[in-house]
Amino acid sequence: MTNRWLPVEVDTKSAGPDFWVRYHAYRRLRHAETRPDDPITPDDVVEGEMKREDPYELHFRYEISDGNQMLSWLTAGAIRPGTPGYDTNKHLLWVEGSVHRHHRRQGIGRTWIPLLLEVMERHSHTTLSVGTEEKSGHSFLKWLGAESKFTGAENRLKLADVDWAMLESWIAEGRKRSPDTRMEVYDGRLPESMWDDYCPQFSSMLNTMPFEDLDHGEIVVTPPMLAEWLARMDFGNRVGHWMLTREPDGIISGITDMVYAPYTPTIVHQGFTGVRPDARGRGLGKWLKGAMALHVRDLYPNAWWFVTDNAGSNAPMLAINRAMGFRTYREGSEYQITRDALAARLQLR
Ligand SMILES: CC(C)(COP(=O)(O)OP(=O)(O)OC[C@H]1O[C@@H](n2cnc3c(N)ncnc32)[C@H](O)[C@@H]1OP(=O)(O)O)[C@@H](O)C(=O)NCCC(=O)NCCS
Known part of the structure; x- marks a missing residue:
């Protein structure tokens, strides 16, 4: 050609x-x-x-x-x-x-x-990975011979429709079920003194996310990597908010974070939410999400939406999000193809 x-x-x-x-x-x-x-x-x-x-x-x-x-x-x-x-x-x-x-x-x-x-x-x-949420992208990637390995969606919560009393009850219920668990809140920046403690626990929770059939590696976040991420946030004047639940033995049992950017004042991004597998089933996820939602609503009265990305297969996270009122905004898929299959595809044209 x-x-x-x-x-x-x-x-x-x-x-x-x-x-x-x-x-x-x-x-x-x-x-x-x-x-x-x-x-x-x-x-x-x-x-x-x-x-x-x-x-x-x-x-x-x-x-x-x-x-x-x-x-x-x-x-x-x-x-x-x-x-x-x-x-x-x-x-x-x-x-x-x-x-x-x-x-x-x-x-x-x-x-x-x-x-x-x-x-x-x-x-x-040896593996090429491409995501799309557009019809043309799906058609093109299928034509290429790539396979859909992971489906997910951007979900959005309209703050005007939130049942805040329900979220208050999630917080009360969380506290009642785990009276010895402490909630920690960090605004702006996660203090450097806790990076060594936070990073390995954060990494291990990230690796419990469902990846469906996606070819992926281990997620590793070290203190210098977190420092780089925070420096990028500072450059864009973005503000981070973290909430953690900590057990009496010092272990972080749950994490949720959100990021506000002053240039998109109507939208606040919900990042990762995770609860350690051995602490699941105690309502920590609802406690964390409810507390964070109320906190961020009060900090940013001009925000209309919370936005988050979820795997289509992440039933526990989707259940909490749906109960809060998150609705699917755009669905997408991650496609992958091996280098050999791509090379063979090129020969066929
Ligand atoms: C996906 C995208 C990059 C393809 O670019 P493009 O220049 O139109 O692609 P090509 O012309 O090289 O198409 C190659 C083949 O893919 C298939 N294809 C591409 N777009 C298609 C569509 N909208 N519907 C059906 N088949 C399609 C066809 O078989 C096409 O060959 P043909 O035109 O000879 O039939 C473009 O549609 C796009 O920008 N989409 C939005 C962004 C996106 O989804 N990107 C992620 C995927 S890479």
Whole structure:
């Protein structure tokens, strides 16, 4: 097949103003297509984060443009050698890509295949992972021969509809059922003095999330990684809120966190919520979520929505979220294909 589209690698640290004009115009177009009712992250925040050195991840970024107009953007990420967790994650290449909606079905999307194979071969990745929540994405990925390995959804809670008295009762019930368990609240930043204690317990809870059939590695969060994450939050003026339940022996039995960004004042993001397997069934999840919801409502009276992502198979989390009033906003799937299958697909074309 002759190819009239030319992917060009972008080094965001040295990219000039022309690139950023093209990129932000394209980003706006995609935002209008996928999240038209939400505020958009400001250019300087996005740009600053893309320019920042990432000590733990490799990023490969490419554009296909026609003059001043970006037609397609592709970004791939992988764990950086030497990062904790490298051994179980090194085979994975995580990709996001899209084509300008007025330029689809002209063969631009398929242009990425040889390039992705080249990146995978260069860095010894054997599994390619791509998510989509759009019909065109599902069709394209099925055409490619990738398989859906994980389904999930962005769920949203409209604060105006919340039964706050019910959440108060979850808190009372949680306290009653676990009278020796302490609730800890941290706003703004998790204090550095507790990172050594928090990180291994946080990591072990993250690894209890259901991943369905997804090929994935172990999640490892170390204090320096948490420091980097917090530094990125500081750069974007984002504010974190953490609530923990702690048992009398000092073990953290449950965690929930939320992040507020001043540039999206109507939306507060709910991050991870987890309860240790040996502490489940005591109402800690409801206690944590109820307490956090009330806390964040009081802190941000202009917020309309809480937004969270959940695996379709995460029955306990979905049960709590549904009871709170979270409703499905957009469903999506993560597809994966091996490097060998992708190479074979390329031969077939
Ligand atoms: C997915 C996407 C990148 C495909 O880009 P594209 O340039 O249109 O893809 P191509 O033209 O190379 O399509 C290759 C084949 O995929 C299949 N395909 C792509 N889009 C399709 C659609 N909307 N409906 C049915 N089949 C489709 C077709 O078989 C097509 O070959 P054909 O046109 O010869 O029949 C684009 O639709 C997009 O940006 N979607 C939104 C973002 C997204 O979901 N990205 C994640 C997935 S990569």
